[in-house]
Every structure is written in structure tokens, then in C-alpha cells.
Amino acid sequence: MNKPDIPPHYFIQRKAKKLIKExxxxxxxxxxxxxxxxxxxxxxxxxxxxxxxxxxxxxxRGIPELRESIADTLNNELNISITSExxxxxPGSKTSIFLLTTALxxxxxxxxxxxxxxxxxxxxxxxxxxxxxxxxxxxENNWRPSQEDxxxxxxxxxxxxxxxxxxxxxxxxxxxxDIEAVTDIAREKDAYIFADEIYYNLIYDDKxxxxxxxxxxxxxxxxxxxxxxxxxxxxxxxxxxxxQEIINQLSKVMTLLFTNVPDFIxxxxxxxxxxxxxxxxxxxxxxxRTRMMESGLMQLGFKFHRVEGAFYIFIKTPENYRDSFQxxxxxxxxxxxxxxxxxxxxxxxxxxxxxxxxxxxxxDRAINRISSYLNK
Amino acid sequence: MNKPDIPPHYFIQRKAKKLIKExxxxxxxxxxxxxxxxxxxxxxxxxxxxxxxxxxxxxxRGIPELRESIADTLNNELNISITSExxxxxPGSKTSIFLLTTALxxxxxxxxxxxxxxxxxxxxxxxxxxxxxxxxxxxENNWRPSQEDxxxxxxxxxxxxxxxxxxxxxxxxxxxxDIEAVTDIAREKDAYIFADEIYYNLIYDDKxxxxxxxxxxxxxxxxxxxxxxxxxxxxxxxxxxxxQEIINQLSKVMTLLFTNVPDFIxxxxxxxxxxxxxxxxxxxxxxxRTRMMESGLMQLGFKFHRVEGAFYIFIKTPENYRDSFQxxxxxxxxxxxxxxxxxxxxxxxxxxxxxxxxxxxxxDRAINRISSYLNK
Numbered sequence: 129m130n131k132p133d134i135p136p137h138y139f140i141q142r143k144a145k146k147l148i149k150e151x152x153x154x155x156x157x158x159x160x161x162x163x164x165x166x167x168x169x170x171x172x173x174x175x176x177x178x179x180x181x182x183x184x185x186x187x188x189r190g191i192p193e194l195r196e197s198i199a200d201t202l203n204n205e206l207n208i209s210i211t212s213e214x215x216x217x218x219p220g221s222k223t224s225i226f227l228l229t230t231a232l233x234x235x236x237x238x239x240x241x242x243x244x245x246x247x248x249x250x251x252x253x254x255x256x257x258x259x260x261x262x263x264x265x266x267x268e269n270n271w272r273p274s275q276e277d278x279x280x281x282x283x284x285x286x287x288x289x290x291x292x293x294x295x296x297x298x299x300x301x302x303x304x305x306d307i308e309a310v311t312d313i314a315r316e317k318d319a320y321i322f323a324d325e326i327y328y329n330l331i332y333d334d335k336x337x338x339x340x341x342x343x344x345x346x347x348x349x350x351x352x353x354x355x356x357x358x359x360x361x362x363x364x365x366x367x368x369x370x371x372q373e374i375i376n377q378l379s380k381v382m383t384l385l386f387t388n389v390p391d392f393i394x395x396x397x398x399x400x401x402x403x404x405x406x407x408x409x410x411x412x413x414x415x416x417r418t419r420m421m422e423s424g425l426m427q428l429g430f431k432f433h434r435v436e437g438a439f440y441i442f443i444k445t446p447e448n449y450r451d452s453f454q455x456x457x458x459x460x461x462x463x464x465x466x467x468x469x470x471x472x473x474x475x476x477x478x479x480x481x482x483x484x485x486x487x488x489x490x491x492d493r494a495i496n497r498i499s500s501y502l503n504k
Numbered sequence: 505m506n507k508p509d510i511p512p513h514y515f516i517q518r519k520a521k522k523l524i525k526e527x528x529x530x531x532x533x534x535x536x537x538x539x540x541x542x543x544x545x546x547x548x549x550x551x552x553x554x555x556x557x558x559x560x561x562x563x564x565r566g567i568p569e570l571r572e573s574i575a576d577t578l579n580n581e582l583n584i585s586i587t588s589e590x591x592x593x594x595p596g597s598k599t600s601i602f603l604l605t606t607a608l609x610x611x612x613x614x615x616x617x618x619x620x621x622x623x624x625x626x627x628x629x630x631x632x633x634x635x636x637x638x639x640x641x642x643x644e645n646n647w648r649p650s651q652e653d654x655x656x657x658x659x660x661x662x663x664x665x666x667x668x669x670x671x672x673x674x675x676x677x678x679x680x681x682d683i684e685a686v687t688d689i690a691r692e693k694d695a696y697i698f699a700d701e702i703y704y705n706l707i708y709d710d711k712x713x714x715x716x717x718x719x720x721x722x723x724x725x726x727x728x729x730x731x732x733x734x735x736x737x738x739x740x741x742x743x744x745x746x747x748q749e750i751i752n753q754l755s756k757v758m759t760l761l762f763t764n765v766p767d768f769i770x771x772x773x774x775x776x777x778x779x780x781x782x783x784x785x786x787x788x789x790x791x792x793r794t795r796m797m798e799s800g801l802m803q804l805g806f807k808f809h810r811v812e813g814a815f816y817i818f819i820k821t822p823e824n825y826r827d828s829f830q831x832x833x834x835x836x837x838x839x840x841x842x843x844x845x846x847x848x849x850x851x852x853x854x855x856x857x858x859x860x861x862x863x864x865x866x867x868d869r870a871i872n873r874i875s876s877y878l879n880k
Contacts, residue, residue, distance in 0.1 A: 183738040362559040
């Protein structure tokens with residue numbers, strides 16, 4: 129089968145949904161949408177806010193109470209010192225790279241994307257005709273930038289660099305020394321760092337997370353979301369942390385495109401921030417599921433690095449397959465399991481990604497199906 | 505005072521909000537956000553949907569039930585025949601022109617904007633570096649395209665034309681013959697018509713509304729919203745009607761930027777569509793308020809055309825003022841009434857816009873204040 133003309137990740141995803149519609153029992157390990165319902169206290173807060181009349185146009189950047197609460201939370205958890213003026217709410221963190229590139233860069237800007245990365249960012253840069261180069265991290269280096277990668281960055285002329293940490297799709301959490309090394313180079317070049325840190329509170333070791341915001345670099349921008357840790361994917365709410373001048377530029381674009389995140393959704397998010405137990409509970413759930421998936425995959429002989437954060441595993445395709453698209457397509461057809469081919473995350477044709485946020489039962493069945501398929 | 509370096513409309517708006525924060529009693533006739541709370545039945549439907557687990561990633565185009573209900577509603581109200589495949593939901597109709605231009609045009613495309621128009625569309629085209637020309641309608645022609653305007657269009661080479669009808673800011677509803685004349689020219693040039701018809705169900709005469717969708721032209725695109733007629737501005741939900749190929753192109757951009765409108769908001773909108781009494785009630789309210797505002801302004805000697813739909817009046821600036829920015833700024837400072845200068849809607853320095861969707865009490869007080877101010 130030839131490569132589809134749409135991104136392979138979407139091809140598999142659509143095919144999987146089509147099969148489900150046709151009545152096939154498909155296990156989706158392809159979408160990072162936690163198999164957990166939103167806490168009722170969050171939904172109740174949204175309802176109350178809507179009844180209280182928070183159903184009108186709102187502040188472009190978000191309601192002050194939520195921005196203050198986010199600032200407090202991040203200051204506390206990351207040991208930084210930001211204020212509500214450093215924050216803008218977004219209709220999902222997906223919007224972030226579009227807003228940032230639109231507000232701060234132009235079509236001649238030079239962008240580096242550290243890969244493997246969330247495919248949407250690559251498709252977005254392609255779609256809007258930006259020039260970018262990939263900094264291709266390797267399995268052999270445990271998905272960290274090597275000395276060679278650092279040298280490459282030093283030589284490159286770039287205006288901004290896009291990094292996801294903790295990583296989707298690898299589950300790697302970069303250590304402080306890597307964050308500092310990259311930041312030093314960016315600082316020298318006066319380049320923006322667009323750091324997608326949406327999984328910062330889903331880390332499974334005791335090591336404290338070192339954020340790009342911890343570097344104190346004024347052009348470091350942090351991207352965050354309520355989607356994953358709070359199981360609020362469908363609320364479409366995320367935020368950006370940046371210096372005030374950047375936030376000003378972002379609001380000018382926001383006002384042309386979306387007005388604001390619905391105020392009642394912001395009140396739901398405000399409630400979520402006050403419920404520390406949710407993140408802890410969900411982190412424990414995701415950790416257990418991730419370990420369970422790792423264990424199953426390891427027994428089947430798959431090669432990957434242990435997940436440190438987020439809920440994805442980036443796995444080497446079995447050697448008898450030409451590439452991971454072929455593997456993913458076969459796995460879907462013959463085993464009823466949907467995974468994402470590695471090309472969705474950059475130039476990784478021999479890797480595929482599984483999502484580990486699905487239920488224990490699904491993980492169990494998925495492993496069994498993959499096992500049967502491989503041993504046929 | 506010199507012109508501000510931000511759009512004059514925003515300048516007045518921000519200054520008004522600043523004055524309100526400082527404790528001044530300001531009447532905002534500058535924002536089209538109805539002074540009506542969202543019907544509780546709509547909010548209840550949203551709450552129920554969220555409790556039912558509609559809190560996950562959803563269909564990019566929107567839930568099928570809502571798209572089907574929208575299709576039924578429009579088929580019934582506009583006498584057309586569309587299906588759910590002709591619809592994509594948006595996080596507010598504000599997003600429409602951005603999505604349409606991104607998906608269907610390129611930077612060399614030639615765009616015509618019929619003015620006066622909603623300023624956001626002009627700022628958006630500027631911000632994203634599109635080439636466009638304004639087709640400037642005139643007060644003397646009752647805000648309809650004149651024979652000269654039609655000749656201009658025929659001679660122009662263009663790929664798309666942006667039209668708001670019923671008009672924000674003039675309240676004009678174009679008759680069938682104008683819609684047909686413009687469509688004939690677009691058809692000849694194979695150009696898209698981007699028709700913002702968000703006020704189609706807020707028309708105050710018995711004349712049936714003639715939509716661009718009624719022309720049957722395959723490149724006519726309709727833009728709609730739940731914001732105004734249903735008093736749901738803060739829900740951020742609108743939609744586009746177009747042929748399937750266009751909808752396909754739009755979903756490809758949507759998926760890169762927003763995923764989807766929250767499903768629970770879509771269920772709220774689905775409920776709204778079933779409550780025909782709301783639109784009728786709100787239409788009656790807006791009509792009465794509009795007539796009240798017209799009557800007050802007429803007594804003060806202002807010149808404008810009677811509003812046929814929507815809830816705006818576009819008014820000639822009193823002759824002793826250099827321009828409407830000066831007038832708006834003075835009116836805000838000295839009378840505590842915020843209006844939008846005409847330059848926010850195109851090249852109309854000698855007009856200003858008032859919103860008529862505010863409460864009767866505010867209209868009454870605004871008229872009194874303007875009266876005192878003028879007679880000083």
C-alpha cells in the first residue's frame with residue numbers, strides 16, 4: 129500500500145473511526161484523550177458561572193481571577209514569579225504555535241523544531257508556509273540533544289525554536305542541563321523559545337520538573353493546558369506564559385480571531401485549579417497505565433525508552449516491517465488496534481506511538497491483540 | 505487630539521472601560537452584546553451534556569445532531585436545501601473570514617469588501633497581509649450598491665467578495681435584486697461570496713430575507729452565529745454553510761488550530777434551535793429598542809436611515825465636528841456615552857455607530873446625555 133496523501137496519522141485515525149462506525153471493535157491507542165470523565169465539581173462550577181450571567185463577551189486575555197490563580201499555581205509548582213499580566217488564555221493549547229508565529233514571526237523567520245514532536249505543529253508550519261528545520265533527536269541518545277545536536281544549534285541561524293517537554297511522543301523529560309544548554313544558545317541568538325510544557329504536571333519520577341521558564345530567559349514562552357492533567361480535553365482551554373510585550377502582541381491576534389475563551393469555561397478551569405487532588409489522582413492513574421503498557425510491550429520484545437512524563441510511548445517498529453505506516457495499517461486491519469505512525473512526529477518512519485491514557489482493560493486487550501498478531 | 509495608533513473603535517472602547525473601572529458611569533453603545541441573559545433552558549442543556557460525558561475531543565465539523573438541526577432550521581427559514589455535510593461549526597463567527605481566506609485564497613488573491621463593514625474583517629485582512637479593495641456604499645444610496653458600484657464590480661478582477669447583510673453597522677437589509685446582481689458578477693468571475701448573514705433572523709419588517717444561499721451559486725458561503733438572536737455571545741459558537749468541497753478545506757484548517765467547538769456548547773446550541781420562542785422574543789425586544797433609539801436620535805436632529813435588521817444605527821456626525829473620532833472622544837469624556845467612530849467600519853470618518861441592543865433605560869439615559877451635551 130502506498131503512502132496516503134493526507135498525514136499518515138490522520139489516515140489511520142479516520143480509517144479507525146470508519147471501522148468503528150461499521151461495527152468493528154477497534155482499540156484506539158492513537159489519540160491522547162484520557163479515558164476519564166471531567167470531575168463533577170468542575171462541571172458544576174461551569175454551570176453556576178453560566179447561570180450567574182457569565183455568558184457575554186469577555187476579556188480577550190481571560191478573566192483576571194483565573195489568570196491570577198494560574199500565576200499562583202505556576203509560581204508555586206515551578207518556583208517562578210509571574211503575574212496575571214504574563215498570561216493569556218487560549219481556546220486550547222493547539223492554538224498556541226499559530227498565535228505565537230503569527231504575532232511574533234514573519235514568513236522569513238527561521239524556525240527550529242525539535243523532533244520527534246506533536247505532528248500538528250509541523251503541519252501548521254507547512255500550511256502557513258513557514259521555513260523551518262528539524263533538530264532530529266535520536267533514540268540512541270535517549271531522546272536528548274546530543275553534543276552534535278548542540279553544535280548544530282550553535283551554528284544555525286534561527287529566530288525561534290519549538291520544543292515539547294515532557295515530550296509527546298517520547299515521554300522524555302529533558303534534564304536541567306539540556307534546558308539550560310538550549311536556552312544559552314537561544315539567548316545568544318535572541319531567539320524565542322516556544323516551550324510546550326502541557327504535561328509538566330504529569331511526571332512519574334520524583335525529580336522536580338525544570339521548566340524553560342526557570343531559566344529566566346525573557347524570550348522563553350511556556351504553553352500549558354487544562355486538557356490532560358484535569359481530563360478537560362473537550363473544554364478547549366489552555367494558556368501561554370510570556371513576558372508582557374509578547375502577551376500584548378498575542379492579544380492583538382486573539383481579538384481578530386476568537387474574542388475569548390467562554391467565561392463559564394474559565395470559571396470551570398478556575399475550579400479545577402483549586403482541586404489539587406484531581407491532578408494527583410490522574411497522575412497516578414496515568415502512571416499506572418503507562419507502566420502497564422510498558423510492561424506488556426516489553427514482554428512482546430518492543431524497543432523503547434521508559435516513559436518519564438506524559439502518556440505516550442514512542443516505539444521502534446518491528447524489523448520485518450518496511451515502515452511504521454505499513455505496520456500501523458496492518459495492525460489496524462488485522463488486530464483492530466490503532467496506533468500513530470512515526471512520520472506523524474517528524475522523520476521517524478521506523479517508530480510508532482501508542483497512547484497510554486486508555487483504560488487498563490483496553491491496554492490488556494490491546495497487548496493481547498498485538499501479541500496474537502505478531503505471533504501469527 | 506490626534507488619531508490613536510490603535511483602531512479608533514478599540515481606543516474608545518478601552519478608554520470607556522478604563523473610565524468605568526475608575527468609577528465613572530459610562531453607557532456603552534459601542535459593543536453589540538445584548539443586554540439579555542441566556543435562556544436557562546440552554547444553560548441546562550449544556551450542563552446535562554457535560555454531565556453526560558460530552559467533555560472529550562469531538563468531531564472537527566461539529567456534532568452531527570447539531571449540524572442536522574441547523575440544516576433543517578435554515579432549509580425551513582430560508583427555503584433552501586442543504587444537509588449537515590454543508591456545515592462546519594466555528595468557535596464564534598469571528599473566525600469565519602480567517603478560516604475562509606486561509607483555506608480558499610492566497611496572498612495574491614484579490615478581495616473586495618463591501619463597506620461599511622464590521623471592522624474586525626478589515627483589521628484581519630490587514631494583519632494577514634491580504635490585498636483588498638473596498639466597495640464603498642453611500643448614505644445617499646440608502647447603503648445599497650448603486651449602478652456605479654455595480655459597474656465598478658464588473659470591471660474589477662476579484663476572487664472573493666465579503667458582504668455583511670443584514671448590515672453591521674448600517675442596519676440595511678439588501679433586497680433580492682441587489683443580492684442577485686452581485687451574485688451574477690461573482691459567478692461570471694468564478695469568485696467566492698463570503699456572506700456574513702449572522703443577523704438574518706433579526707429583521708424587523710415582514711419582508712422575507714433573501715440570502716446569498718438562495719441564489720444557488722455554488723461559491724456562495726453563508727456565515728451565521730448563535731450569539732445575537734439567542735443572546736449567546738459568550739458561548740463562542742457560529743457556523744459556516746458552503747458546498748462540501750469548501751467545508752472539507754475549512755476542516756483541514758480547523759483541525760490545525762482549534763480541534764472543535766466544545767461538544768457541550770454544541771448541545772446548548774442544539775437546545776437553542778429548538779426554542780423558537782427565544783428568537784421571536786429577542787427580535788421583538790431588539791426591534792423595540794431600535795425604534796426607541798431611532799426616535800430619540802431623530803428628535804435630536806441626527807441623520808440616518810431607518811434600521812431594517814440587526815441592532816445598529818450608522819449616523820452622520822454633527823456638522824460642527826471635524827470627524828467622528830473627535831465626536832466619539834468628546835461624547836465619552838463629556839457625556840459618558842461610548843459610540844464607535846465610523847472609521848472602524850471603513851472610510852467613514854463622518855459617521856458613527858450606536859448599538860441599539862442595550863436596555864430601554866440605558867437608551868433613555870443615553871439620549872438625555874447626548875441631548876444635554878449637544879445643547880451645552
